């Protein structure tokens with residue numbers, strides 16, 4: 001009988017069962033060495049801000065460490081020997097990925113695989129971010145970690161391939177699937193809407209895609225908790241694996257836009273609220289199909305790590321009203 005060697009970066013499959021050994025650590029926070037990749041991205045900035053006080057943090061932007069360069073990844077990680085690697089790097093241009101599949105796969109799969117191999121070699125833990133877009137969105141209920149992924153666009157395929165590469169090559173991994181990220185920095189839906197309402201009295205926004213908008217600061221906080229639990233408690237090796245984490249309550253893009261407009265009005269960024277019409281996705285075709293149901297069931301991460309879920313309404317008020325220069329009327 002021959003063993004088939006699967007390369008997820010070129011050949012996606014969905015098997016993920018592994019056996020892990022347990023770890024225990026008594027390190028104090030500041031002696032825990034953490035390497036962060038993608039440190040200048042939307043989530044990366046929030047993680048860097050949040051973890052700087054908590055751990056001994058080594059942040060690398062894209063410019064400083066390209067995760068697709070295997071040699072650089074091995075050199076940096078072998079030299080630094082971090083206890084934990086957090087991968088916030090990714091190819092995130094969902095529509096561009098449709099015509100740039102090789103690059104999306106290179107970053108989201110091969111890059112993730114390089115980090116997984118390097119982590120495994122020094123027995124480090126890899127914390128990685130993934131997405132609701134690994135699912136088709138056809139389910140009637142919120143997706144749990146047990147649900148079978150079935151991406152419907154290139155980005156989703158490349159992210160799923162990255163998850164599989166990590167599961168295959170790094171025993172101690174935590175993969176956090178999140179969704180609809182917004183922050184006070186970077187490009188995101190909140191900023192787009194705030195820009196649009198300055199000049200458009202009427203907006204039309206899809207109302208048949210439902211998900212959980214997630215504040216990047218809350219993702220960073222949860223990662224901080226995960227780091228803390230793994231390094232300071234008797235963390236069972238059974239708890240490595242995939243987790244879902246997103247904002248609550250679930251809402252449509254139109255519902256989210258309504259809340260953004262309300263927050264902008266309250267923050268006095270606009271004088272008059274525009275009218276918002278709902279529409280179906282079919283009326284707003286984009287290169288990459290989006291899942292209609294992006295709801296992630298976050299019960300597992302709540303139970304295992306005892307975290308509270310991201311309250312996007314509170315975060316939105318903060319982001320829109322935070323005197324962010326980017327958001328002020330010009």
Ligand SMILES: NC(=O)c1ccc[n+]([C@@H]2O[C@H](COP(=O)([O-])OP(=O)(O)OC[C@H]3O[C@@H](n4cnc5c(N)ncnc54)[C@H](OP(=O)(O)O)[C@@H]3O)[C@@H](O)[C@H]2O)c1
Nearest residue numbers: 038040041042043062066067089090092129131178180181
């Ligand atoms: N944004 C969302 O709504 C969302 C939803 C679900 C999951 N996620 C996941 O969350 C993670 C972070 O996303 P984000 O929202 O922070 O995206 P982002 O703002 O686009 O940040 C991604 C970062 O990765 C960097 N990067 C790209 N290619 C790289 C490479 N080869 N080596 C090293 N760095 C590289 C980018 O640098 P450059 O800009 O210089 O290329 C950027 O700084 C990703 O894994 C993403 O899939 C995001």
